[in-house]
Amino acid sequence: MDSIDLNNPNVLAAIAAVAAVILIGIIVGFVRARKKRAPVEEPSPAPEALAEERPKVEAPETTAEPTQPLQLDDLVPPSPGEPLPTLIPEPTVVPPPKPPADLGAFRSGLKSTRGNLISRLADVFRKDRELDSTILDEVEEVLITADVGVHTTQRILEALRAKLTSGDLGSAADAWEAIRSEARAILSTSGRGLAIQHEPTVILVVGVNGVGKTTTIGKLASRFDRQNKSLLLAAGDTFRAAAVTQLEVWGRRVGCEVVKGKDRADPGSVVFDAVRRAQDENVDVVIADTAGRLHTKVPLMDELKKLGRTVEKALGRPADHVLLVLDATTGQNAIQQAQLFKDALPLSGIVLTKLDGTAKGGVILGIVDQHEVPIEFVGVGERVEDLKAFDTETFLEALFEAPEAVDSVPEAANAS
Ligand SMILES: Nc1nc2c(ncn2[C@@H]2O[C@H](COP(=O)(O)OP(=O)(O)OP(=O)(O)O)[C@@H](O)[C@H]2O)c(=O)[nH]1
Ligand SMILES: [Mg+2]
Numbered sequence: 001m002d003s004i005d006l007n008n009p010n011v012l013a014a015i016a017a018v019a020a021v022i023l024i025g026i027i028v029g030f031v032r033a034r035k036k037r038a039p040v041e042e043p044s045p046a047p048e049a050l051a052e053e054r055p056k057v058e059a060p061e062t063t064a065e066p067t068q069p070l071q072l073d074d075l076v077p078p079s080p081g082e083p084l085p086t087l088i089p090e091p092t093v094v095p096p097p098k099p100p101a102d103l104g105a106f107r108s109g110l111k112s113t114r115g116n117l118i119s120r121l122a123d124v125f126r127k128d129r130e131l132d133s134t135i136l137d138e139v140e141e142v143l144i145t146a147d148v149g150v151h152t153t154q155r156i157l158e159a160l161r162a163k164l165t166s167g168d169l170g171s172a173a174d175a176w177e178a179i180r181s182e183a184r185a186i187l188s189t190s191g192r193g194l195a196i197q198h199e200p201t202v203i204l205v206v207g208v209n210g211v212g213k214t215t216t217i218g219k220l221a222s223r224f225d226r227q228n229k230s231l232l233l234a235a236g237d238t239f240r241a242a243a244v245t246q247l248e249v250w251g252r253r254v255g256c257e258v259v260k261g262k263d264r265a266d267p268g269s270v271v272f273d274a275v276r277r278a279q280d281e282n283v284d285v286v287i288a289d290t291a292g293r294l295h296t297k298v299p300l301m302d303e304l305k306k307l308g309r310t311v312e313k314a315l316g317r318p319a320d321h322v323l324l325v326l327d328a329t330t331g332q333n334a335i336q337q338a339q340l341f342k343d344a345l346p347l348s349g350i351v352l353t354k355l356d357g358t359a360k361g362g363v364i365l366g367i368v369d370q371h372e373v374p375i376e377f378v379g380v381g382e383r384v385e386d387l388k389a390f391d392t393e394t395f396l397e398a399l400f401e402a403p404e405a406v407d408s409v410p411e412a413a414n415a416s
């Protein structure tokens with residue numbers, strides 16, 4: 001093999017070119033190795049530096065500085081304490097927790113009840129008061145006069161007495177906790193919602209006159225309509241022409257048909273027709289209105305029992321839901337009405353209307369506790385959106401909230 005002629009300019013140029021390529025390769029390899037190592041070898045910046053760098057989470061509208069593309073200098077480890085601008089990941093913006101749906105409506109609906117029940121209890125558990133057995137009589141008086149009912153009042157007093165005996169009633173917060181957890185236990189089965197499992201699902205709406213049956217049916221129909229359910233209303237109150245007209249107004253508003261009979265027709269035949277028609281036309285939900293007072297010699301409860309049997313005959317099973325509508329403004333009377341209807345029909349749920357206009361909302365505890373029938377909806381006004389699906393936690397939060405004039409309640413009442 002010939003030896004390399006180092007005096008030849010072409011040979012020298014070739015050697016220089018090869019050396020240049022090798023040198024560039026070494027530099028590129030070095031830079032790549034630094035890039036890979038850099039994030040791992042990053043010393044932890046001081047916590048204050050990180051805190052300053054990260055935009056505050058509660059100010060999501062803060063616009064971040066536009067990020068520059070990574071430069072080689074960025075990969076050089078900063079000296080300790082120096083901020084790390086481009087390697088910190090974008091913070092995840094956590095939106096503030098949403099208040100439970102309908103809390104505002106429950107709050108305003110329970111305003112008077114809070115004044116009557118919670119403010120007065122707050123007075124019993126006032127700050128400078130030592131909590132001993134003398135509070136029991138006072139709590140009893142407040143609960144009874146706030147329409148909670150004798151049975152449920154005793155249940156709540158037992159819970160307080162047990163805490164007193166075990167020495168666990170050291171502060172107002174303990175007393176609120178005892179009452180609130182008893183209320184939670186009473187209402188725990190409420191607010192399950194109306195299952196629409198069958199086609200058609202048949203809902204019978206019952207209650208004495210004037211409690212809000214027809215209005216509740218209109219509001220319910222509107223809810224189902226918003227859920228894209230097809231509907232048929234049955235005008236089972238055949239004793240008053242105005243009752244049929246009222247249901248027809250709701251039917252027009254919601255856009256669903258109303259099945260009605262002749263004046264004073266047998267309510268059973270109207271509901272029977274409605275169920276059959278719903279079966280033929282594959283309607284999702286039938287809601288049947290009923291009379292609250294009869295203008296015949298037949299007692300109301302006998303008529304309702306008969307209606308229940310008629311639905312069973314048409315459907316091949318009992319009505320899917322029997323909703324009893326009670327008017328909260330009637331207080332204790334509502335507890336007695338529930339007993340009468342429960343004896344006549346298997347009630348599946350209660351709608352408590354007119355909670356907005358009364359200080360007697362505590363009756364809800366008495367009704368559910370005594371009759372063990374869940375509350376499914378509450379009425380907090382006359383507008384279509386004022387029928388609220390009952391939710392135990394939202395109800396408790398709204399009920400035990402501090403009344404405007406009482407400042408000792410908030411932490412205590414919301415302690416649990
Ligand atoms: N403030 C308030 N008013 C209500 C509520 N629910 C119903 N009402 C009113 O109560 C009144 C009686 O309501 P209806 O729906 O006619 O009662 P009903 O039970 O069908 O009465 P009858 O057909 O006579 O048995 C109406 O003026 C309704 O607007 C509610 O939640 N809050
Ligand atoms: Mg009516």
